[in-house]
Amino acid sequence: MTASASPIRGGTRGSRMPRDERRAQLLLVAREVFVASGYHAAGMDDIADAAGISKPVLYQHFPSKLDLYLALLDEAIDTLNVELERAVASTSDNKQRVAAATAAYFDFVNDRLGGFRLVFESDLTNEPAVRLRIDEASDRCAALISRVIAQDTGLKDGEATLLAAGMAGLLQTAARYWSRGDTQVGREEATRLISALGWRGISSFPLSHPPA
Amino acid sequence: MTASASPIRGGTRGSRMPRDERRAQLLLVAREVFVASGYHAAGMDDIADAAGISKPVLYQHFPSKLDLYLALLDEAIDTLNVELERAVASTSDNKQRVAAATAAYFDFVNDRLGGFRLVFESDLTNEPAVRLRIDEASDRCAALISRVIAQDTGLKDGEATLLAAGMAGLLQTAARYWSRGDTQVGREEATRLISALGWRGISSFPLSHPPA
DNA sequence: CGGTGAACTTACCGGCGAGTAGGGTTACCT
DNA sequence: AGGTAACCCTACTCGCCGGTAAGTTCACCG
Numbered sequence: 001m002t003a004s005a006s007p008i009r010g011g012t013r014g015s016r017m018p019r020d021e022r023r024a025q026l027l028l029v030a031r032e033v034f035v036a037s038g039y040h041a042a043g044m045d046d047i048a049d050a051a052g053i054s055k056p057v058l059y060q061h062f063p064s065k066l067d068l069y070l071a072l073l074d075e076a077i078d079t080l081n082v083e084l085e086r087a088v089a090s091t092s093d094n095k096q097r098v099a100a101a102t103a104a105y106f107d108f109v110n111d112r113l114g115g116f117r118l119v120f121e122s123d124l125t126n127e128p129a130v131r132l133r134i135d136e137a138s139d140r141c142a143a144l145i146s147r148v149i150a151q152d153t154g155l156k157d158g159e160a161t162l163l164a165a166g167m168a169g170l171l172q173t174a175a176r177y178w179s180r181g182d183t184q185v186g187r188e189e190a191t192r193l194i195s196a197l198g199w200r201g202i203s204s205f206p207l208s209h210p211p212a
Numbered sequence: 213m214t215a216s217a218s219p220i221r222g223g224t225r226g227s228r229m230p231r232d233e234r235r236a237q238l239l240l241v242a243r244e245v246f247v248a249s250g251y252h253a254a255g256m257d258d259i260a261d262a263a264g265i266s267k268p269v270l271y272q273h274f275p276s277k278l279d280l281y282l283a284l285l286d287e288a289i290d291t292l293n294v295e296l297e298r299a300v301a302s303t304s305d306n307k308q309r310v311a312a313a314t315a316a317y318f319d320f321v322n323d324r325l326g327g328f329r330l331v332f333e334s335d336l337t338n339e340p341a342v343r344l345r346i347d348e349a350s351d352r353c354a355a356l357i358s359r360v361i362a363q364d365t366g367l368k369d370g371e372a373t374l375l376a377a378g379m380a381g382l383l384q385t386a387a388r389y390w391s392r393g394d395t396q397v398g399r400e401e402a403t404r405l406i407s408a409l410g411w412r413g414i415s416s417f418p419l420s421h422p423p424a
Numbered sequence: 425c426g427g428t429g430a431a432c433t434t435a436c437c438g439g440c441g442a443g444t445a446g447g448g449t450t451a452c453c454t
Numbered sequence: 455a456g457g458t459a460a461c462c463c464t465a466c467t468c469g470c471c472g473g474t475a476a477g478t479t480c481a482c483c484g
Contacts, residue, residue: 038337055443059443126253228480446465449462
């Protein structure tokens with residue numbers, strides 16, 4: 001009875017691998033498990049099983065569960081930041097920038113790998129290391145948006161950053177809501193609506209806001 | 213050596229209490245602990261200790277840790293919904309409505325009791341019961357806002373709800389960001405800015421959105 | 425004053441899951 | 455072939471924490 005297994009990815013129990021390859025596979029599998037179950041519900045046994053190896057092997061690659069999780073978290077955060085950065089840099093027209101940023105969030109949330117669950121729906125936010133990273137990630141996103149706002153509206157830095165944080169929240173929440181699929185609105189339409197909402201909100205900001 | 217204790221709330225170890233009063237105290241103390249540590253890090257022993265009683269007493273009032281948590285969660289969600297509903301009903305001018313809704317979120321997030329941490333920063337979102345409640349809460353908020361949007365802009369229901377979900381995210385995220393206190397902007401100013409952002413975003417929505 | 429029940433306590437159980445000890449097996453190089 | 459190092463497994467420890475059994479003290483009533 002020879003081993004029957006998917007040769008490409010996942011199981012293949014019994015197949016040895018060079019260190020780097022194994023590590024890469026473990027990261028992939030671990031992300032799937034964490035994304036599916038969250039940090040607490042996911043067991044190291046689960047991850048090992050899903051990867052077709054045993055627990056000690058896992059610990060030869062990552063010193064602890066937390067470290068493994070942080071590695072994945074960093075990866076996901078980096079993806080978001082890069083995508084958003086590229087969106088902002090993709091044009092110099094601010095209206096288009098908003099549209100691109102919106103698309104970036106929708107992309108991120110719609111990614112098959114589900115990295116956004118690690119960033120936006122983590123269940124380990126009380127761990128200082130996690131909290132720090134997530135806060136920093138939000139701040140970095142806000143800073144990116146903030147620069148555009150400040151340049152466009154001439155608002156003070158603190159004010160622009162507050163607005164930017166709100167914008168980030170708008171994009172993130174809308175994208176997540178849409179990805180739940182409870183809506184009839186198609187992706188094209190959804191991004192257009194949200195992008196329009198954001199752009200109208202920002203674009204008409206005068207250099208000094210009006211009285212009550 | 214007579215017992216020295218704050219007579220009103222908290223410790224007072226050794227003091228017996230009628231059932232209802234005890235239950236109320238436990239809810240109070242438990243919320244503090246959950247808010248401070250999150251669900252997972254908080255132990256039933258911690259809660260019992262903080263309340264000045266022993267664990268079995270806790271279990272005479274709540275059948276399980278989860279039940280206790282859900283009770284608190286429901287409470288917090290209810291608070292938010294009521295406040296938001298009142299905000300929307302407080303006026304018939306939609307611009308004022310946005311301002312009132314913004315203020316409601318800032319109130320909620322700034323509440324000393326910290327109930328918003330249970331709703332917006334829960335670390336038990338993988339528990340179906342929790343997920344359900346939080347999703348329902350979001351949906352209810354979105355529905356409230358959506359009705360106003362639909363009435364004002366004549367958008368279809370799905371579209372209005374998507375925008376409303378985004379608006380809710382905007383308010384929530386901005387309020388949370390502001391409450392972290394990293395900003396120089398005062399509360400008055402912050403609510404005005406965010407409210408303006410939201411209102412501009414929505415108000416100028418035409419009945420049928422323009423082409424690209 | 426004796427009894428009855430509710431409030432409360434100490435001290436424990438049992439399971440779960442992160443992390444580890446120690447030994448077996450395969451690939452590769454000389 | 456034979457040695458060696460890396461890869462991998464079975465089987466365990468151990469601390470933590472939700473939940474409980476059984477016994478104790480207080481308040482109140484006839």
